[in-house]
Amino acid sequence: MTKKLALLIDEDLCWGCDACELACKQENHLSEGSRWIQVRTKGVQRINGKLKLTYSPARCLQCSHPPCQEVCPVDAITQRSDGIVLIDSHGCIGCKKCIEACPFGVMQFNQEKGVAEKCHLCYHRIDQGLKPACIDVCIGRCIYFGEMAELVHRYGERRWLSGRNGNERTTGL
Amino acid sequence: MKGLAGQDEKILRSHCRICHGGCGVLVYVKEGRATKIEGDPQCPINRGTLCPKGIASLQLVYHPNRLLYPLKRKGPKGGGQWDRISWEEVYDLLVSKINEYKNGYGAESIVLGYGTGRDNEAFIYRFANLLGTPNVLTAGHMCYGPRVSTSIITCGNLPVCDYEGNPKCIMVWGNNAIISNPDEYKGLYLSDALAKGAKLIVVDPRFTKLADRSDLWLQLRPGTDVALALGMLHVIIEEELYDKEFVGNWIYGWNEFVDRVKEYPPWRVSEITWVPEEKIREAARLFAKTKPACIQWGVAIEQSINCVDNNRSLIALAAVTGNLDVPGGMVFYVPPPVMNASQFGLHRSLPPEQRKKRLGGEVFKLADAFAIINPRFVWEAILYEKPYPVKMVFLISSNPVMTRANASMVYEALKKVEFLVVSDFFLTPTAEMADLVLPSATWLEMDYVAEIWKRHGYALARQKVIQVGECKSDHEMLLELGNRLGQREHWWPTLRDALNAILAPSGLTFEAFLEIGHLQGKMEYRKYLKKGFSTPTRKVELYSTRMKEWGYDPLPKFREPPESPISRPDLVKDYPYILITGMRPTAFFHSEHRQIPWLRELLPEPLVEIHPETAEKEGIKEGDWVVIESPRGRCFQRAKLTLGIDPRVIGAQHAWWFPEKEAPEHGWKESNINLLTDNDPSTCDPAMGATNLRVLMCRVSPKKD
Numbered sequence: 001m002t003k004k005l006a007l008l009i010d011e012d013l014c015w016g017c018d019a020c021e022l023a024c025k026q027e028n029h030l031s032e033g034s035r036w037i038q039v040r041t042k043g044v045q046r047i048n049g050k051l052k053l054t055y056s057p058a059r060c061l062q063c064s065h066p067p068c069q070e071v072c073p074v075d076a077i078t079q080r081s082d083g084i085v086l087i088d089s090h091g092c093i094g095c096k097k098c099i100e101a102c103p104f105g106v107m108q109f110n111q112e113k114g115v116a117e118k119c120h121l122c123y124h125r126i127d128q129g130l131k132p133a134c135i136d137v138c139i140g141r142c143i144y145f146g147e148m149a150e151l152v153h154r155y156g157e158r159r160w161l162s163g164r165n166g167n168e169r170t171t172g173l
Numbered sequence: 174m175k176g177l178a179g180q181d182e183k184i185l186r187s188h189c190r191i192c193h194g195g196c197g198v199l200v201y202v203k204e205g206r207a208t209k210i211e212g213d214p215q216c217p218i219n220r221g222t223l224c225p226k227g228i229a230s231l232q233l234v235y236h237p238n239r240l241l242y243p244l245k246r247k248g249p250k251g252g253g254q255w256d257r258i259s260w261e262e263v264y265d266l267l268v269s270k271i272n273e274y275k276n277g278y279g280a281e282s283i284v285l286g287y288g289t290g291r292d293n294e295a296f297i298y299r300f301a302n303l304l305g306t307p308n309v310l311t312a313g314h315m316c317y318g319p320r321v322s323t324s325i326i327t328c329g330n331l332p333v334c335d336y337e338g339n340p341k342c343i344m345v346w347g348n349n350a351i352i353s354n355p356d357e358y359k360g361l362y363l364s365d366a367l368a369k370g371a372k373l374i375v376v377d378p379r380f381t382k383l384a385d386r387s388d389l390w391l392q393l394r395p396g397t398d399v400a401l402a403l404g405m406l407h408v409i410i411e412e413e414l415y416d417k418e419f420v421g422n423w424i425y426g427w428n429e430f431v432d433r434v435k436e437y438p439p440w441r442v443s444e445i446t447w448v449p450e451e452k453i454r455e456a457a458r459l460f461a462k463t464k465p466a467c468i469q470w471g472v473a474i475e476q477s478i479n480c481v482d483n484n485r486s487l488i489a490l491a492a493v494t495g496n497l498d499v500p501g502g503m504v505f506y507v508p509p510p511v512m513n514a515s516q517f518g519l520h521r522s523l524p525p526e527q528r529k530k531r532l533g534g535e536v537f538k539l540a541d542a543f544a545i546i547n548p549r550f551v552w553e554a555i556l557y558e559k560p561y562p563v564k565m566v567f568l569i570s571s572n573p574v575m576t577r578a579n580a581s582m583v584y585e586a587l588k589k590v591e592f593l594v595v596s597d598f599f600l601t602p603t604a605e606m607a608d609l610v611l612p613s614a615t616w617l618e619m620d621y622v623a624e625i626w627k628r629h630g631y632a633l634a635r636q637k638v639i640q641v642g643e644c645k646s647d648h649e650m651l652l653e654l655g656n657r658l659g660q661r662e663h664w665w666p667t668l669r670d671a672l673n674a675i676l677a678p679s680g681l682t683f684e685a686f687l688e689i690g691h692l693q694g695k696m697e698y699r700k701y702l703k704k705g706f707s708t709p710t711r712k713v714e715l716y717s718t719r720m721k722e723w724g725y726d727p728l729p730k731f732r733e734p735p736e737s738p739i740s741r742p743d744l745v746k747d748y749p750y751i752l753i754t755g756m757r758p759t760a761f762f763h764s765e766h767r768q769i770p771w772l773r774e775l776l777p778e779p780l781v782e783i784h785p786e787t788a789e790k791e792g793i794k795e796g797d798w799v800v801i802e803s804p805r806g807r808c809f810q811r812a813k814l815t816l817g818i819d820p821r822v823i824g825a826q827h828a829w830w831f832p833e834k835e836a837p838e839h840g841w842k843e844s845n846i847n848l849l850t851d852n853d854p855s856t857c858d859p860a861m862g863a864t865n866l867r868v869l870m871c872r873v874s875p876k877k878d
Contacts, residue, residue, distance in 0.1 A: 015351045016382055017225070017351060017352065019224055019225050019228065021225065023223070026210070026228050044815050044816045053382050054385075125177065137211075139222045139359070141365070141368065
């Protein structure tokens with residue numbers, strides 16, 4: 001069985017600098033409006049009487065049973081054996097059903113081409129043994145890429161699923 | 174190389190300069206066109222990381238509105254009509270104008286200027302000093318210049334956080350090193366030090382991500398930093414947490430200093446700063462007891478009437494806790510063996526009689542000693558011809574209409590000045606008013622021995638990888654102009670020759686330098702043990718002999734900001750809030766980059782931070798356009814409600830213009846916070862002339878219509 005690949009982000013360590021976003025735009029030649037990884041924040045919040053500021057880089061999580069794939073009327077969305085969910089831009093008819101179906105709101109719409117698009121883990125890079133473009137630019141060193149099982153083992157199920165790690169911080173990575 | 178180079182694609186190493194710069198990059202080039210920029214994993218400055226601005230550089234370089242050739246004004250000033258001219262015509266015109274003003278009014282009637290500098294500072298000063306003008310208008314009176322000059326008179330050199338020496342406690346003071354460039358090291362090193370477990374104290378009126386990560390956040394009243402630092406020193410002295418051996422051997426004026434500090438007991442400091450007494454004590458203990466410790470300081474504390482004393486009090490904190498020039502403390506990096514920016518600048522060639530004419534030099538004596546002037550004096554010399562007329566302003570990478578205090582006065586002065594030359598990438602609101610506009614080269618279009626003005630111990634190789642239009646590096650332009658102005662014996666025939674001369678002490682040619690990528694000075698700690706500190710007394714002068722000589726208070730003290738609810742109770746009714754300006758976004762560098770699509774997408778509009786309680790009181794909702802007004806002017810920014818700011822404080826962004834809006838204004842009056850700021854000399858730091866951009870009084874209301 002092929003191993004599943006994944007991108008894990010430790011939000012506790014994200015500084016919100018937006019570098020991943022720009023690296024992605026450059027690597028994948030994205031137009032304005034299309035943000036395959038987007039640093040989101042709810043701003044400063046008061047949690048248990050303490051102020052908290054968290055940045056959440058949102059991107060496609062390459063779901064194991066992708067809702068986007070299920071609703072695509074023309075079967076333009078496929079999943080590789082390593083888990084990467086791909087949209088065939090030639091097959092896509094721009095109906096936006098996948099955008100509505102995505103539970104994480106991370107599917108993007110390319111206005112120029114009239115097609116849906118999203119993070120594909122820079123498969124063109126990883127197929128050549130490189131990492132996705134967002135990783136090396138990160139000064140927080142909080143974007144990890146690799147086999148999902150190993151990442152879950154190293155960083156924990158909870159962090160993987162929610163993207164959060166409670167109060168514990170991972171250091172020395 | 175880590176990337177994927179396509180067919181016929183080359184990967185070249187260089188160093189970015191989209192902000193204050195110095196990050197190593199790999200530039201992909203195909204058929205003379207740059208196609209991609211990546212962080213260089215081998216560069217010790219950034220180790221492969223890069224910021225959004227650096228990555229977006231190519232959208233700047235190949236922007237459709239980029240200036241590609243020189244322009245000469247036709248029709249009235251600011252009329253937006255231009256003739257394309259050649260570089261030869263540029264030089265002829267410049268030589269004739271410069272000679273006309275120099276002969277008619279003296280070289281001092283010509284003011285050179287740069288903003289934060291595009292690593293062209295050394296060339297600009299060399300040109301000005303050879304020309305004989307003492308007037309180079311920089312941001313140095315209120316940004317970095319104060320840190321350097323104050324450090325030099327206090328402890329001989331600028332102490333910088335030694336992240337590689339593993340600090341165990343970092344106190345970030347008035348700086349968001351993650352978001353903006355802290356000049357020496359970048360946010361990466363701070364981030365790595367925290368990941369290794371260093372304690373973090375953050376002093377900031379705003380709750381930044383650094384504050385979120387901190388062990389202690391001191392949310393002080395804006396402008397009271399020196400009081401807070403002296404309060405911490407009070408605790409450190411009272412509880413005998415200072416390094417007695419270091420203090421005994423290496424501090425000059427300890428008794429006088431202790432007497433001064435006694436005036437700042439924590440209860441009083443708490444009243445001044447709004448920081449609870451217990452937190453002041455806690456921070457003082459954490460900083461003094463955790464070793465090594467360093468202070469990551471920034472520009473925010475410099476744009477204040479307390480500029481010099483803010484800096485002096487922070488140096489005092491580092492010094493008395495024994496953290497100067499020790500591993501992981503605040504160190505004096507050893508420069509690499511190259512000619513530094515100050516040497517290249519030929520400051521000693523300026524004749525003494527010309528130096529005496531430096532605008533405001535008699536007023537701001539510390540600034541004068543470091544060849545720095547206060548902008549207000551330039552605008553007055555233009556407008557009122559006092560003490561003498563300024564006829565020509567030559568701005569190289571500067572947009573003062575957006576970035577200088579009292580924008581209305583700046584605008585009037587630039588409108589009046591007889592001959593305005595601007596070298597830049599775009600027709601900015603400032604360039605639109607020029608008589609001559611020069612198309613400046615970006616960092617991708619120039620060769621340079623980069624960052625030799627910094628005090629981080631490196632010289633970095635920047636190489637020309639592309640040519641765009643007729644754009645020319647400011648360095649090359651000044652060299653060619655200098656050669657035509659009778660300065661030939663002090664310049665070189667080509668830029669390459671100049672770069673070889675800068676590198677001469679290292680024995681390298683520029684070509685060989687490009688191969689190795691950077692030079693680093695060999696670090697040595699505790700250098701003072703051998704030769705003392707480079708001050709008149711060879712000690713750390715907490716009691717400053719230089720300040721005393723110039724007639725200033727030799728000891729740091731807190732001055733109430735000139736416009737605050739305490740100093741101006743008469744204004745409270747109409748202007749009930751404290752306004753801080755200049756909070757940094759990741760997308761922009763001061764007035765730059767608002768035309769870059771990928772960056773503008775990150776922040777499409779100017780934001781003003783308001784606490785939800787204050788917003789409710791003023792009838793302002795999230796996302797509303799807000800009118801921000803001070804006693805001097807007003808502008809509009811979008812409301813961003815946040816719990817991260819005190820309800821009594823309003824935080825606005827600076828330098829906003831709208832390149833997409835109609836020329837020649839480009840909407841410069843709409844969101845320009847400098848229409849509200851003051852540049853009256855009485856509100857500036859008395860020794861440095863630092864402009865107070867950070868503490869004003871304002872009111873806010875929803876914009877109607």
